[in-house]
Amino acid sequence: MNRIEDIGYGSTLPLELIELTEGKRSETGEVDFLYKLVGAIKGKRLIDLCAGTGRLSIELIKRQARVFALEGSYGMIELIKKRCNDLPYDVASNLNLVIGDVCEIDYPKDIDAIIITDGSIGYFFHGKDLSKVLYSSFLSLNNGGILVLHLFNSKIRMKKDLVNKVRIRSEYHDERTKNHIIQYRHSVLDDKKGIVETIYENMFFYDEHLRWKQDSMMRYKLFSVDEVIQVAADVGLTLSQVYGSYSMEPVSKNSDYILVFFK
Numbered sequence: 001m002n003r004i005e006d007i008g009y010g011s012t013l014p015l016e017l018i019e020l021t022e023g024k025r026s027e028t029g030e031v032d033f034l035y036k037l038v039g040a041i042k043g044k045r046l047i048d049l050c051a052g053t054g055r056l057s058i059e060l061i062k063r064q065a066r067v068f069a070l071e072g073s074y075g076m077i078e079l080i081k082k083r084c085n086d087l088p089y090d091v092a093s094n095l096n097l098v099i100g101d102v103c104e105i106d107y108p109k110d111i112d113a114i115i116i117t118d119g120s121i122g123y124f125f126h127g128k129d130l131s132k133v134l135y136s137s138f139l140s141l142n143n144g145g146i147l148v149l150h151l152f153n154s155k156i157r158m159k160k161d162l163v164n165k166v167r168i169r170s171e172y173h174d175e176r177t178k179n180h181i182i183q184y185r186h187s188v189l190d191d192k193k194g195i196v197e198t199i200y201e202n203m204f205f206y207d208e209h210l211r212w213k214q215d216s217m218m219r220y221k222l223f224s225v226d227e228v229i230q231v232a233a234d235v236g237l238t239l240s241q242v243y244g245s246y247s248m249e250p251v252s253k254n255s256d257y258i259l260v261f262f263k
């Protein structure tokens with residue numbers, strides 16, 4: 001059994017499994033959304049912050065953007081490099097890998113757009129500072145540059161009747177990764193604000209045939225939209241729009257949140 005103590009750097013899933021399932025995701029919606037916001041992407045300087053497997057970075061360089069993929073996990077970086085090996089040199093050379101803790105490193109400057117997708121900001125608490133990440137983003141954007149944040153909807157991710165309890169065990173099947181997951185989560189509830197913090201921990205993964213398992217620790221916070229907007233405003237970013245999806249639908253109770261800020 002594998003044990004990962006600090007999941008701030010890496011994934012709770014074995015890399016082989018991520019590699020297998022990753023190809024099944026479509027990046028089109030996210031990338032088309034960026035087109036609508038920044039116009040033609042060709043030649044634009046973009047940051048994919050917490051790039052993970054690089055699924056968005058790769059799609060963006062294929063469309064001739066210049067991309068800086070910022071990522072702290074060496075495993076993920078290896079996956080990105082592997083994917084680049086399959087690309088023609090003139091495409092792959094548009095990708096710059098920046099390895100390190102995004103709360104600590106300097107970001108490249110004169111950037112047209114920064115994306116922080118798939119709820120990645122949930123890692124920035126518990127000693128990792130969201131305001132640092134947003135301030136570094138602010139400094140890195142050029143005038144007119146935008147920051148796109150994809151946040152999970154804490155209200156639909158958590159059943160309200162469960163959140164008052166200190167520790168809840170839940171079990172579910174993830175269709176996308178074909179994993180069976182048992183997880184414990186701890187939530188902090190404020191009477192006025194609702195869920196202010198949710199930490200997932202001790203997640204156990206099984207593949208669909210129960211062939212292996214992994215025991216890991218993940219600390220992840222479901223930030224409220226209001227909190228993120230406040231932190232962004234404090235570092236100087238201006239909220240321009242909140243969407244409920246990458247197809248630019250308005251927010252409904254079932255949607256995630258896509259927040260767009262500009263400098």
Ligand SMILES: C[S@@+](CC[C@H](N)C(=O)[O-])C[C@H]1O[C@@H](n2cnc3c(N)ncnc32)[C@H](O)[C@@H]1O
Pocket residue numbers: 007008009010011049050051052053054055056070071072073076100101102103116117118119120123128
């Ligand atoms: C949800 S995954 C990335 C998803 C990716 N943006 C996408 O849309 O496919 C979050 C990534 O953030 C990385 N990460 C978490 N904390 C980090 C930190 N402090 N510095 C750098 N990378 C970090 C993890 O290694 C992981 O690859």
